[in-house]
Amino acid sequence: xxxxxxxxxxxxxxxxxxxxxxxxxxxxxxxxxxxxxxxxxxxxxxxxxxxxxxxxxxxxxxxxxxxxxxxxxxxxxxxxxxxxxxxxxxxxxxxxxxxxxxxxxxx
Amino acid sequence: xxxxxxxxxxxxxxxxxxxxxxxxxxxxxxxxxxxxxxxxxxxxxxxxxxxxxxxxxxxxxxxxxxxxxxxxxxxxxxxxxxxxxxxxxxxxxxxxxxxxxxxxxxxxxxxxxxxxxxxx
Numbered sequence: 001x002x003x004x005x006x007x008x009x010x011x012x013x014x015x016x017x018x019x020x021x022x023x024x025x026x027x028x029x030x031x032x033x034x035x036x037x038x039x040x041x042x043x044x045x046x047x048x049x050x051x052x053x054x055x056x057x058x059x060x061x062x063x064x065x066x067x068x069x070x071x072x073x074x075x076x077x078x079x080x081x082x083x084x085x086x087x088x089x090x091x092x093x094x095x096x097x098x099x100x101x102x103x104x105x106x107x
Numbered sequence: 108x109x110x111x112x113x114x115x116x117x118x119x120x121x122x123x124x125x126x127x128x129x130x131x132x133x134x135x136x137x138x139x140x141x142x143x144x145x146x147x148x149x150x151x152x153x154x155x156x157x158x159x160x161x162x163x164x165x166x167x168x169x170x171x172x173x174x175x176x177x178x179x180x181x182x183x184x185x186x187x188x189x190x191x192x193x194x195x196x197x198x199x200x201x202x203x204x205x206x207x208x209x210x211x212x213x214x215x216x217x218x219x220x221x222x223x224x225x226x227x
Contacts, residue, residue, distance in 0.1 A: 001170060034213035043203055043220055044154065049213035087154055091212035094167040096144070096156040 002026050002092050006099030012107040019075040021102045023088035028068045032091040035064055035073045038101075039084045047086075048073065078104070109134045111204050111218035119198075119225050125191040129204030129218060136185045137162045142207040143187045144214070145178060147200040155200075159207055160187055194225045 003026040013019050023033065031051040036044035046055045048064035051071055061076040075082055083106055088099040115127035129143070136143065144159035158168035160178045168176050177190040191198060204218040 032212045034211075036214075043217035044214070046213055046215040049211040053211070055213075055215070089154075089214065091207075094142075094159070095169070096159070096207070096214075098154040098156065101153045 001095070002029060002090055002097050004088055004090055004097050004099040006088055006102055008102060009100060010103045010105060012105045013078050014107045015078055015080060017078045017107075019078050019082075019104060021073045021086055021088075023066075023071045023073070023099050025069045025071075025090055029090045029092050031067045033064075033066070033071045034089045034091075035062075036087045036089065037082075037084045038087065044087060075104075109206055109216055111206065111216060113202060113204050113218045113221040115221065115223070117222060117224060119194055119223060120227050121195055121225055122193055125189070125194050125198060125202075125223055125225070127189045127202055127204070127221065127223070129187050129189075131185045131187075131206075136180060136187065137182050140209055142167075142209060143180065144205050144207055145189045146203045146205055146214070146217075147198075148203070148220075149197075149200045157189065157191075157202075196225050199223065199225045 005024045007022050033051045035048040038044040047058050047062050052064045063074050085101050085103045087101050110132045112130050119125045142159040145157040148154050158178045160166045160180050175192045180187040201220040201222050203220045205214045
């Protein structure tokens with residue numbers, strides 16, 4: 001199984017801050033990585049697919065990068081609506097794994 | 108656009124079998140573009156992939172749950188289903204059905220989720 005290690009688990013930031021979340025895979029997954037945002041009581045929402053492709057309708061302040069085993073999600077200027085929990089997800093050989101999540105809190 | 112809706116009991120007794128169904132609307136479950144899957148989230152915890160199925164019936168399961176999981180598809184009803192046997196309190200979670208778009212290997216859309224509690 002491929003393990004996904006996401007860091008940090010919690011992040012305190014202010015509106016306007018640049019925020020970076022990291023996800024590391026236990027083996028290479030090429031660019032088969034997606035990022036999701038989840039708010040309390042709601043299903044996750046797809047933000048980024050194939051490591052760096054922005055899902056339609058997602059604000060351009062969200063961006064993704066990386067390939068192989070190391071990936072990042074960046075929010076260029078944190079907005080009030082962005083306080084949420086973020087998950088990475090890998091796909092390899094018909095199997096999926098999620099990272100443990102990063103909760104972005106108000107500082 | 109695709110929409111997914113979970114249905115099934117919200118309370119299951121320990122040692123029994125959890126059964127949920129996902130109804131797909133706005134598109135065909137027989138599409139070659141998607142896998143159909145189940146993902147769960149225990150209260151206050153992260154996401155766990157349970158398994159996926161292709162319209163042909165090919166299934167793929169999380170190795171940690173494989174011995175207890177069965178996912179099936181009913182193309183005539185545009186539905187797919189989850190059965191999880193021998194449940195314990197550790198299986199208490201919000202269960203989501205979801206669509207994995209094969210070309211981009213990402214999950215969208217998700218169902219709204221349904222809380223299943225395992226308790227006597």
